[in-house]
Amino acid sequence: MSETCAVLGLFESADALMEAVPRLRSQALGRLEAYTPYPVHGLDRALGQRRSPLGGMVFIMGLLGALTALLFQWWISAVDYPIVTGGKAPSSWQAFVPVMFEIMVLFGTFTAGLAMLLLLNRLPFFGHPVLRSKAIQGITRDRFALALEADAPGFDPQAARAALEAAGARDIELLPAPEPGPFLTASFIQRSLAGIAVSCVVAGLVMYGAVKLFPVLPPMAHMLDQPRLDPQKPSAFFRDGHGMQLPVPGTVARGHLPPPFANEEQAAVLVNPLPRTPEVLARGRFEYQVRCAVCHGVLGNGVPTLSAAYGAKPANLLAPNFRAYTDGAIYGTIVLGKNAMPSYAADLPEDARWAVVHYVRALQRAGNAKDEDLP
Amino acid sequence: MNAHRTSRLLWSATAVGFLAMAASWFVCGPARFWANWLVWFLFLFTLALGALFLVALEHMVAARWSVPLRRIPERLSSLLVPVSAVALLALGAVPVLYPGARPAAAADPVLGGKAVWLGLPFFSARVAICVALGLLAVAVMFRDSLRQDASRDPRYNVRARRFAPVCMAIFAVLVTQAAFDWIGGLEPAWYSDVMGVYLFAAAFLAGLAATALALLYLQGRGRMQAIRFDHWYNLGGFLFAMTVFWAYIAFAQYMLMWYGNLPDEVSWYQARTHGAWLGVALLLALLRFFVPFFALVPRDAKGDPRRLLWVSLVVLASHWIDLYWLVFPVLGRTPLFSWPELGFALFFLGGTLLWVRSAMERGEDMPVGDPFLKEGLEFRL
Numbered sequence: 001m002s003e004t005c006a007v008l009g010l011f012e013s014a015d016a017l018m019e020a021v022p023r024l025r026s027q028a029l030g031r032l033e034a035y036t037p038y039p040v041h042g043l044d045r046a047l048g049q050r051r052s053p054l055g056g057m058v059f060i061m062g063l064l065g066a067l068t069a070l071l072f073q074w075w076i077s078a079v080d081y082p083i084v085t086g087g088k089a090p091s092s093w094q095a096f097v098p099v100m101f102e103i104m105v106l107f108g109t110f111t112a113g114l115a116m117l118l119l120l121n122r123l124p125f126f127g128h129p130v131l132r133s134k135a136i137q138g139i140t141r142d143r144f145a146l147a148l149e150a151d152a153p154g155f156d157p158q159a160a161r162a163a164l165e166a167a168g169a170r171d172i173e174l175l176p177a178p179e180p181g182p183f184l185t186a187s188f189i190q191r192s193l194a195g196i197a198v199s200c201v202v203a204g205l206v207m208y209g210a211v212k213l214f215p216v217l218p219p220m221a222h223m224l225d226q227p228r229l230d231p232q233k234p235s236a237f238f239r240d241g242h243g244m245q246l247p248v249p250g251t252v253a254r255g256h257l258p259p260p261f262a263n264e265e266q267a268a269v270l271v272n273p274l275p276r277t278p279e280v281l282a283r284g285r286f287e288y289q290v291r292c293a294v295c296h297g298v299l300g301n302g303v304p305t306l307s308a309a310y311g312a313k314p315a316n317l318l319a320p321n322f323r324a325y326t327d328g329a330i331y332g333t334i335v336l337g338k339n340a341m342p343s344y345a346a347d348l349p350e351d352a353r354w355a356v357v358h359y360v361r362a363l364q365r366a367g368n369a370k371d372e373d374l375p
Numbered sequence: 376m377n378a379h380r381t382s383r384l385l386w387s388a389t390a391v392g393f394l395a396m397a398a399s400w401f402v403c404g405p406a407r408f409w410a411n412w413l414v415w416f417l418f419l420f421t422l423a424l425g426a427l428f429l430v431a432l433e434h435m436v437a438a439r440w441s442v443p444l445r446r447i448p449e450r451l452s453s454l455l456v457p458v459s460a461v462a463l464l465a466l467g468a469v470p471v472l473y474p475g476a477r478p479a480a481a482a483d484p485v486l487g488g489k490a491v492w493l494g495l496p497f498f499s500a501r502v503a504i505c506v507a508l509g510l511l512a513v514a515v516m517f518r519d520s521l522r523q524d525a526s527r528d529p530r531y532n533v534r535a536r537r538f539a540p541v542c543m544a545i546f547a548v549l550v551t552q553a554a555f556d557w558i559g560g561l562e563p564a565w566y567s568d569v570m571g572v573y574l575f576a577a578a579f580l581a582g583l584a585a586t587a588l589a590l591l592y593l594q595g596r597g598r599m600q601a602i603r604f605d606h607w608y609n610l611g612g613f614l615f616a617m618t619v620f621w622a623y624i625a626f627a628q629y630m631l632m633w634y635g636n637l638p639d640e641v642s643w644y645q646a647r648t649h650g651a652w653l654g655v656a657l658l659l660a661l662l663r664f665f666v667p668f669f670a671l672v673p674r675d676a677k678g679d680p681r682r683l684l685w686v687s688l689v690v691l692a693s694h695w696i697d698l699y700w701l702v703f704p705v706l707g708r709t710p711l712f713s714w715p716e717l718g719f720a721l722f723f724l725g726g727t728l729l730w731v732r733s734a735m736e737r738g739e740d741m742p743v744g745d746p747f748l749k750e751g752l753e754f755r756l
Contacts, residue, residue, distance in 0.1 A: 041755060055673070055674055059672060086634065086636075087636065088634075094629070094630050094633050094634075095630075095634070097626060097630065098630070
């Protein structure tokens with residue numbers, strides 16, 4: 001016969017139970033616990049149970065979950081392997097929010113479930129002594145039980161029995177402490193769960209290390225075996241066997257429409273479509289200095305930055321005959337080339353050419369400044 | 376402060392607001408006048424509809440806890456009567472602010488095909504139908520409930536329960552029409568399926584917050600003392616739930632449009648999340664979600680009337696910011712906020728409070744003829 005772990009008495013009604021609670025609580029003979037067939041209003045307060053800390057736990061773990069998801073997604077998509085998806089920046093917080101929400105809920109629900117069962121209700125607890133009592137049939141039907149449970153070594157079952165009797169309880173039972181089983185114990189189950197959790201973490205770390213260290217092993221190497229076009233290799237996909245195909249005849253790249261003129265005279269009537277804004281002039285200056293200044297000089301005066309050994313004699317754009325050119329004629333020269341100057345149509349898109357025209361005009365005015373140009 | 380002084384104060388606030396409103400027409404032009412008018416119309420319209428929704432919801436799901444405080448949303452839903460006049464006057468905004476109703480719309484390739492729908496005649500017809508439906512719902516729900524005070528006739532409950540689904544349908548049509556026409560029509564090239572739900576969440580929130588404030592006002596005068604923690608808790612729980620729902624809907628709309636990045640969708644957000652409007656958007660997120668959410672997370676906070684007082688005020692203020700953020704960007708890139716906005720606030724808040732004060736005297740404070748009142752008073756969580 002093992003030690004008595006609880007003394008249990010039955011009451012006829014919830015009201016009788018509620019009346020007995022304060023009297024038994026004041027005597028402090030052991031931990032007072034109630035077993036009722038349905039929730040009784042105010043019983044938790046009468047038993048002096050403190051507010052459950054579960055809400056706070058869930059709140060903190062939920063915040064932690066959201067934060068974990070945010071940092072994890074930020075790390076994988078902006079730090080560890082930055083990749084542009086759908087034209088968005090790698091660290092776009094908007095894309096992280098749904099997963100943050102999910103992980104927040106996941107952490108919150110796991111905390112709620114596990115903390116409620118394991119921490120607060122002290123489960124798993126197999127063979128609870130009340131389940132083996134004679135009173136359990138009544139408790140699950142229409143009887144209300146109060147139990148004084150041993151919470152310290154000095155628990156006195158006889159004093160507890162007397163106190164319950166005095167409080168009006170009937171069918172008082174002394175419940176023996178349960179024999180611990182070999183497997184279905186709290187510590188065994190908790191250790192098994194901890195083992196599973198540790199194995200998961202270890203397996204994840206091993207997988208991560210394997211992928212990082214040995215990317216050519218299967219299954220990682222399967223990424224390489226996919227139908228695709230390799231450079232300088234035949235392909236069975238197209239009928240002519242080439243991997244790369246020529247563009248469809250007549251294809252025009254953006255900004256490279258064929259010019260609607262064949263010579264400078266036809267081009268002369270064109271009008272510069274760009275406004276003369278600081279941005280356009282800055283672009284014209286940039287393109288001029290990259291493409292034109294090598295020969296025509298930074299000032300446009302035809303003094304090249306090349307060595308004199310280079311035979312050509314570039315035009316002085318500040319000379320009167322070039323100042324007399326229309327915008328369209330300069331544009332035509334850029335597109336068609338002139339004498340030793342090749343066409344720059346392939347290098348400069350349409351708006352860059354017109355920006356250069358504006359800049360050449362600015363150079364011409366600066367090189368032939370009049371008194372009234374002074375501020 | 377005695378009742379007489381309060382009403383004199385409200386009357387003078389309304390009068391000052393009216394003068395400022397009239398002055399803003401001549402000083403700032405009709406566009407800003409109508410934008411302000413529209414914001415306040417939608418504010419009061421959604422508030423009254425939210426209150427009506429609470430009443431209909433109670434009848435539809437046979438809720439008991441809310442029977443003792445049902446008279447308050449009923450009285451608040453009577454705001455639809457003055458708001459109907461505001462709605463009809465708001466039609467003046469249509470030729471000014473709505474691109475679909477301007478003469479130039481006929482030449483526009485997108486708007487031209489929808490000219491009949493967006494044009495003033497059909498627009499006005501829709502508004503008139505919605506106003507009539509709204510007044511019908513209020514009449515059936517509120518007037519019959521008042522009659523039950525004297526007759527104690529339980530047949531009203533049966534009728535109200537039968538009419539509640541109809542009332543819900545009317546509510547859905549009204550909220551959708553407001554979202555579709557009054558808000559969506561400001562930028563007719565923009566599409567969002569979520570705008571109706573967004574406005575529904577806003578309306579429910581406004582109705583709940585106004586109910587809580589009116590209840591606190593009456594309790595401060597020694598009335599409605601039977602409303603306890605358990606009732607407050609349910610009201611606060613609803614407020615909390617709809618705060619999250621609003622954030623969910625608002626973010627769902629934002630994220631999908633941000634991801635899709637289609638020009639006709641994203642331009643709406645371009646206007647509202649750049650420059651100074653970004654500040655307004657962040658303020659909106661803070662006041663409409665983060666502050667009420669964290670204020671109402673703890674269990675006891677949902678049933679604490681003092682907490683609900685300031686949370687309700689924040690919710691109503693953020694409701695105004697929400698509508699301001701929806702409507703005002705059509706006027707330009709800088710948020711306009713100056714004396715005309717304050718004048719409109721004085722006029723509409725003063726007028727609303729005057730109406731609500733007198734509405735709070737209509738009938739008994741609780742539906743004494745309702746057979747479920749006792750059950751509602753004894754409600755425990």
